[in-house]
Amino acid sequence: MRISRRSLLGLAGAGAAGLALGACGAESGSTGRTIRWWHIANTDPMLPAWADMARRFEAGHPGVKIEITPLENEAFKTKLTTNIQAGDPPDIFHTWGGGVLAQQAEAGMIKDLTADVGGWRDQLIPTALDSYTIEDKVYASAVDTGMVGFWFNKELFGRAGVTAAPQTWAALLDVVRKLRAADVTPIALAGKEKWPGHYYWSYLALRIGGLDLMRQAAADRSFAAPEFVTAGTRLAELVALQPFQTGFLAAGYSTADGQAATMGNGKAAMELMGQWAPTVQNDSSAGRKGLGDKLGFFPFPAVDGGLGRITDAFGGGGGFAVGRNAPPEAVEFLRFIAQPDNARIEAKTAGVLPVVKAAQDAVTDPNLRSVADILATSTGFQLYLDQAFPPAVGQQVNDSVAELLAGKSSPEDVAEAITAAAKQG
Known part of the structure; x- marks a missing residue:
């Protein structure tokens, strides 16, 4: 529900149009590299939009194949937990940050992206990475934000x-x-x-x-x-x-x-x-x-x-973490997503608030504009408590x-x- 939290709401009930998974992270060889990407936009309008973005990235990176698995919110949580416990996280996957992300970082299942995100951090609004920062290290790149x-x-x-x-x-x-x-x-x-x-x-x-x-x-x-x-x-x-x-x-x-x-x-x-x-x-x-x-x-x-x-x-948003065995191109894809023109696609198509500053002009809906204006003058940000803390505490x-x-x-x-x-x- 919150995409951000919105994935909890209207997306539930749609079938997961998942594609076949690879046996492990990136595959290298004569066919290049395969990147497994799991996200929760399993219905229109972002389902085809994300797919198109992946195809455009592939076109600019010969030999790279992005294998997409779209999942409904609760199905995603269940499947991700199973893979994490098996030591096999996807190469790129949705995260809300907070306590769950902290557990994944502590278990060594995801990459520290601090240095990588530094390459595009200045493009983001000031509070964009707060929910994904643990002990001064950044473990995911933000995509959208919002507040209650x-x-x-x-x-x-x-x-x-x-x-x-x-x-x-x-x-x-x-x-x-x-x-x-x-x-x-x-x-x-x-x-x-x-x-x-x-x-x-x-x-x-x-x-x-x-x-x-x-x-x-x-x-x-x-x-x-x-x-x-x-x-x-x-x-x-x-x-x-x-x-x-x-x-x-x-x-x-x-x-x-x-x-x-x-x-x-x-x-x-x-x-x-x-x-x-x-x-x-x-x-x-x-x-x-x-x-x-x-x-x-x-x-x-x-x-x-x-x-x-x-x-x-008080609120949250959505971002993407990178699995521990992911190839360098996975991080490059996050950089690609953070480009203003791509951020504008999500803002216009899905009606979410982008974290890329230059994409704020894509927010034309008056209701979203009201929220964006309040967020722009916010003095602090607190992640949802059922996500900020470990799952048992949040529940x-x-x-x-x-x-x-x-x-x-x-x-x-x-x-x-x-x-x-x-x-x-």
Whole structure:
């Protein structure tokens, strides 16, 4: 879902059009080199776009063959885990960075790209490589970026007499009260899938404790700091207002009656989601093609007295890592992808935010432009917690926050459970 996170959403369910895999990394000999490339754009529009990019690279590199395996998000994770455990990573493969990438680096499964990426780093936006940098070493090259924020229905806000986007948490709670008073469902949420819910707790922790709180939690393997409990307390305030649609605990994200459809069909006033949200709203809404110019965007509000700034962004993106046995041409392909003209193809075709500065002019969609403008002035960036930390910790974040949203867990329970998972890791 997040491509970036977007791969988690509308791409699910499409068949994986994978091609036959080679037995090991690069193959050299009379036929040249074969590069195995696994990515998650397994549907149009990027499926053919990536294929065309590979063919153009081959044309400029005689003897090189790029063997593409497109996979749906969850299938990709499963297959990649199997290959990594067997010591046979693909030559180039999708990554979201964070804890999983760190584990792959520690296991010696991927190349240190610090020196290589230095050749095109200046072409990228300042925060592009943050999620792929581990102990000052870069292990992947970024392709796209994005952030989570509140998408809102301007018409429904107007019906409730809300004339401005809330800038503080207290103001957001007041907006929720006004929407309920106007008989409008304030927020759509895919409670069944859990990861959308973790955005609330994570953003609140970021706004209350700032980026330093997150860094310290990673260093200490502990979420016992009082700011994490306070984040749960603030989220419980929202839950107490019953802001979500009826049946939200059983709702999916991109299903016909899920979060995106509820928003796209005008049945809820807000959803907290990444930059891909308008596309999924359009795809999921029943013949409505989304909200059009009724849709707006605002950053997650500040928390009064918090150390975090409203200009600190929470989100993620997509990039590519290089397997340990990959040939030099694999790195050359990443350089090729990072060329402005190629970055513009992804931005125009897939509706994502490019990390190549010169390709920013390809972002013409007004909704994406809103997100891009906020990101351009961001003062800090925090990767999704279910990706920033090792998988077991990320899953515990999702599970514990889901329990809080369901009224089955306390703010203290959430912090304690996540800390226990972090200590075990």
